[in-house]
Amino acid sequence: MGKQETIARIWGIPLLWLSCLIIATFSFPYFEEIFRQIEPNQRQVIYSRDSFFTLLLNHLSLVGIAATISILLGVSSAIFVTRPFGKDFLPLVSQIxxxxxxxxxxxxxxxxxxxLGFGALPTILALSLYGLLPIVRNTLAGIQGVDAAVIESARGMGMSSFQVLRQVELPLASTVILSGIRTSVTINIATAAIxxxxxxxxxxxxxISGLxxxxxxxxxxxxxxxxxxALSTDSLLDRLQLRLSARR
Amino acid sequence: MLGIRFDKVMPVLTGASLLSIWTLDFVNLQPNRILPGVGYSLQDAVGWWSMIIVTTLLISAFLLSFSRLSLRRWLQLFIVTLLLVLMPISLSSFAQNHIPETLTHARTGLGSAFWLVFFLLVLMLIELQQKLELSRSIYCFIFSFPLISTVFIYLMGGLDTLAILREYGARSDQFHQAVHIHIALVGGAVITSILLAACLVAMMRKSTTAQKIIFPLLNFIQTIPSLALFGLLIAPLGYIASKSEWLQAMNVSGIGWAPAMIALIAYSLLPMVRNTFVALEEVSESVIEAAKGMGMSPAQVFIQVRLPLAMPVILEGIRITTIQAIGLTAVAALIGAGGLGNFIFQGLGQAAMDMVLLGALPILLLAIIADLFFSSVMTFFNQHTKQSGATKS
Incomplete structure (x- = not known):
């Protein structure tokens, strides 16, 4: 019982938005009368070139692919420039x-x-390029924010530099990195719509077709x-961030 | 190894530039707006001699990274600036050699090598600025050389065949109007949101209940994508306007400037309120106590102590807001607000890429100018408060 209560408290808001989203996706055709009130002179008042579900899936996959690219590239390039062999690039990358x-x-x-021409491809490229920036910036901030004494003591315990990265730097930076991912995804959902x-x-x-x-x-x-x-995704990531920072 | 290590950044950037001028198209030539263009590599566009000069310059910049000269970075800076100065000249010489006077509608499009090399050269400038720790004024001084060369070549008529300028020439009135509308919308939204934010922050400083309502509300608005907010304003605003003659007289309707302005202000409030509130709250209590101890009235404490100390962060809020509004206004063109976004969406509709550029590049430029302006004001303010703080203490 108690466990269920906490689940409701933690995931309640995202679940609420998510269920609104799913209900809206499937139920617009049943509200034809209401939409007719808004546009009495149009022959058709429910968008039907594609189903809303298809559009939602397309939107999600565009943002998902772009976010995966930005996260992989962003986090790894931030790691690269904070290692000894890549540190020449640090000022340039953080400035960009x-x-x-x-x-x-x-x-x-x-x-x-x-x-690149028209279509999904240039959208994915633009989204992933633009989404890269907050992730790089936050990953850099997160890794650079780790106390040097903590890293020293991890090394002193005999950890290899890869182990220090995996077990010390990335976990400590994870909340800041996640907040970068959240910014990036929020912007990308809006930009994907355009x-x-x-x-x-x-x-x-x-x-666009309505306009x-x-x-x-x-x-x-x-x-x-x-x-x-946007509200479902943002609240979901917000909760994830809270969970992650609560765990530490 | 002798323990000498060389910086890898410049070799990578110069190497990439070399690769792109040797493999990609530098410019392309369209006989008119409709016909597809023909690509020209750098050696085809400006001849072998120029190609050899550019290659030599890039290779020297590359090799300089591995020398032990103390002046090597200054020499590289000189080469990078020289290359940037040469870029507009190369375009003009291309137009002279390849476009006969008879082709009055011919357009020179910038090829991928041109954009890439330009981008890489700017990166080199940023890199050298950071490693040489150049001050902002020296940086501006260096940047003025390519700027002067571009303006000079433009005034000589050397850039007349450039596609984006041809496009501009065809619709210069529309363009000026669009720039005015764009700036008016951004300025109106930013100024209104400064005033509104001041009221909201005053309320929030009085009551914690106001804080609990205002922050989540503004956060909520900020989360809603621009296209959705613009779209959601159309129906209610159209309805209200249809009921009120006074609003109709002001040209308010579901589409146009009114929904754009409302949405822009709504988006601008969050960064403005957040920065202003946090900045005012974070002024240290001991400073405030000291000011009170000197016999200042609460109003004096606010105006002479709290506000100036909070100013840099407030200015940062205005900077973020302005840059955000410049981008959002472009989207507002979709709901008929006008501005530079019009060129982007019309151009996309007609698959006229030069028109898209005519909208997108000035938007980019406006954002960069706003950024430079506010960051210099912030630098000025920081120095000013530091100096006056130093003389007073």
């Missing part, structure tokens, strides 16, 4: 990671089209789903 955040994600997205203007199929499709054709009902359907997706 902080300067790159000045670039608006929409500009990065737009600039990837001349390079990705439908460059031909990636995402939850942005109903919004182009003057159908507010489509816009609302897309916007609600995008909002719920």
């Amino acid at each position: 990671a902080s300067m790159g955040q000045t670039f608006p994600p929409i500009a990065v997205l737009a600039l990837s089209v001349p390079l 990705g439908s203007t460059i031909g990636a199929s995402t939850l942005g499709d109903p919004v 182009v054709n003057g159908n507010t009902a489509y816009v609302i359907q897309g916007a609600i789903l995008i909002g719920l997706l």
Whole structure:
């Protein structure tokens, strides 16, 4: 009983948003009457070119692939520049990671089209490039924030440098790294939605199509789903972060 | 090994530059806006001699990394600046040699080698600046050389065939208007959110209940993606506007500047409120006590002590807000707010990449300028408070 209560307390909010998202994804067609009130003059008031579930899956897989690339590349490059053989690159990489955040994600997205053309691929590239920056910055901050005395004593215990990294530096930096991942994913969910203007199929499709054709009902359907997706993901990562910092 | 180790960064960056100019297209030439372009490598574009000069310069920068000259980084800095100065000149010489006067619609597009080398050269500048610990003013001085050369070549007409300038020439009025709208939206949102944030922070400093409501609310708004927030504002705003003649007279409707402005302000509030609140709270109590002890009134303590000490962090909040608003305004073009985002989305719709660039590059530039402006104001402020603090103590 007590255990169930804590589960509800910890995962309650993310579960609430997640269930709203799932219900909304499948139930929009049943609310046709309400949407007709908003757009009485349109023949069709429920977006139907793709099912909302397909769009949600596409959106999630775009963000998922991009996040995987950014996490792998971001964490490993931050590790690389904090090791002795890569430390020449540390000033440059940390400077890029902080300067790159000045670039608006929409500009990065737009600039990837001349390079790669339209479709899902340039969206993934733009998302993973842009998502890299907060992860690199936070991983660097996390690793550099580890007390040098702790590392010394780990070495003194006879740990190899790989063991120090695996068992001391990364675990101690994990909360900061996770908060970088959270920032990166939040930005990417928003940017992926705009990705439908460059031909990636995402939850942005109903919004864009509604804006182009003057159908507010489509816009609302897309916007609600995008909002719920962002809220579910963000609260989920927020809870993960709390759990991780509580464990230490 | 003798224990001498060489810095690996410059060799990697110069090596990558060499590789890209020898393998990728430097520019491409379109007979007009519609026809596909033909790629030219650097040696085709500006001839063998220039290719040899550029290669030699890059190889010398590469080799200098392994020398023990104390001046090696300064020499590398000189080479990098020289290469940056040469870039616009190379474009002008390409146009002279390859575009006959008869082709009035011909466009020079920048190829992947051009962008890559430019990017790598900027990285080299950043790297050298860090390793040489150059001050901001020297850095700006160095950057002025490529800038002057670009402006000079532009005024000479050497860049006229550049695709983005052709595009600009075709719609310069629209462009100026878009820049004005963009800046007006960003400025309006930032200034309004500064005022609103001041009120909210005042409330939050009075009551902890206000803190408990305002922070989660602003966090919630910030989490909602821009496209969704813009979209969700259309229906309610359109409904309200349809009921009120006064709002209609102000041109408020579900699409256009009004929803854009509301969303921009809503997004701007979080960084502004957070930074202002934290900055004011974190001024150390002992300083405040000391000021009170000197007989200052509460108002004086706030204006003369707390606010100036909090200023750098507040300015950082304004910086973040402005840069964020510049990007979000671009998205607002989708709901008819105008601004530079229009070129991006229209260009994407027509598959006209030069038009996309005409929107995206100025947005990037605006963000960089805003960043530079606020960070110099912050540097100035930091020095100022330090100096006045030093003279007073």
